[in-house]
Amino acid sequence: MKRRNFARRPGCSVEATLDLIDGKWKGVILYHLQSGTQRFGELRRRMPGITQRMLTKQLRALEEDKLVIRKVYAEVPPRVEYCLSELGESLKPVIDILKAWGESHQRLLPCGPAPEVEPVKRRKRAA
Amino acid sequence: MKRRNFARRPGCSVEATLDLIDGKWKGVILYHLQSGTQRFGELRRRMPGITQRMLTKQLRALEEDKLVIRKVYAEVPPRVEYCLSELGESLKPVIDILKAWGESHQRLLPCGPAPEVEPVKRRKRAA
DNA sequence: CAGAATCCTATATGATACTG
DNA sequence: CAGTATCATATAGGATTCTG
Numbered sequence: 003m004k005r006r007n008f009a010r011r012p013g014c015s016v017e018a019t020l021d022l023i024d025g026k027w028k029g030v031i032l033y034h035l036q037s038g039t040q041r042f043g044e045l046r047r048r049m050p051g052i053t054q055r056m057l058t059k060q061l062r063a064l065e066e067d068k069l070v071i072r073k074v075y076a077e078v079p080p081r082v083e084y085c086l087s088e089l090g091e092s093l094k095p096v097i098d099i100l101k102a103w104g105e106s107h108q109r110l111l112p113c114g115p116a117p118e119v120e121p122v123k124r125r126k127r128a129a
Numbered sequence: 130m131k132r133r134n135f136a137r138r139p140g141c142s143v144e145a146t147l148d149l150i151d152g153k154w155k156g157v158i159l160y161h162l163q164s165g166t167q168r169f170g171e172l173r174r175r176m177p178g179i180t181q182r183m184l185t186k187q188l189r190a191l192e193e194d195k196l197v198i199r200k201v202y203a204e205v206p207p208r209v210e211y212c213l214s215e216l217g218e219s220l221k222p223v224i225d226i227l228k229a230w231g232e233s234h235q236r237l238l239p240c241g242p243a244p245e246v247e248p249v250k251r252r253k254r255a256a
Numbered sequence: 257c258a259g260a261a262t263c264c265t266a267t268a269t270g271a272t273a274c275t276g
Numbered sequence: 277c278a279g280t281a282t283c284a285t286a287t288a289g290g291a292t293t294c295t296g
């Protein structure tokens with residue numbers, strides 16, 4: 003979901019907030035960052051299923067939205083740490099309630115055991 | 130965002146809940162339905178910007194997720210009413226907090242005054 | 257380690273026209 | 277009125293490979 007302009011109407015605020023945390027990963031990233039500052043690799047390990055590319059992309063988006071702060075250390079090997087900004091922290095109640103609702107309705111949700119999906123067949127370009 | 134299988138991990142609940150209300154419109158629709166049962170046209174008028182097609186699609190998705198109930202009256206002209214299910218009502222605190230957060234951070238959000246976007250130029254197929 | 261680059265597919269979202 | 281049907285585009289999301 004790309005950045006949108008929100009008109010001043012009722013419901014706008016809902017849309018605006020949702021815009022910050024939607025997509026498949028942003029909410030989950032924010033949730034994990036509530037445990038404190040974490041390195042790229044740590045975050046990644048906590049989110050099996052996400053690809054490196056998506057984690058990078060989403061983190062950059064969150065950074066641009068001022069929800070997350072990215073700190074790069076000039077070391078070898080590289081170290082990059084992510085943490086919530088103050089604005090990001092302010093979303094805690096929101097994330098918490100998303101989590102709470104999800105938990106209390108888990109039986110009703112498709113939170114199945116198996117991500118049993120066939121890997122997408124990619125057509126190999128003619129070599 | 131298509132229906133996903135959620136693995137049983139922390140953060141799963143966040144993802145699962147988000148999955149029900151994400152996209153550009155679902156949260157807003159749920160918000161508007163909190164005012165009570167509404168006809169298709171009413172909803173549409175409350176959401177300038179949404180197309181008929183999207184409103185239909187999102188409503189059907191919400192219906193499938195058991196958040197919204199659709200009632201069709203056998204009348205002419207047709208009358209279709211939408212209202213929140215019990216499960217949908219249970220999302221009220223979630224929607225409310227999304228709205229509240231959005232409002233209290235409105236200054237920081239791109240909630241600009243003008244949806245000043247050029248209509249997409251469509252290439253007319255050769256007549 | 258933390259990514260960037262490249263390629264690819266599937267969905268979301270829209271505009272527009274048509275209809276029971 | 278409350279949709280369908282069609283067509284078009286943009287973005288989300290992912291697989292894989294390469295690199296400072």
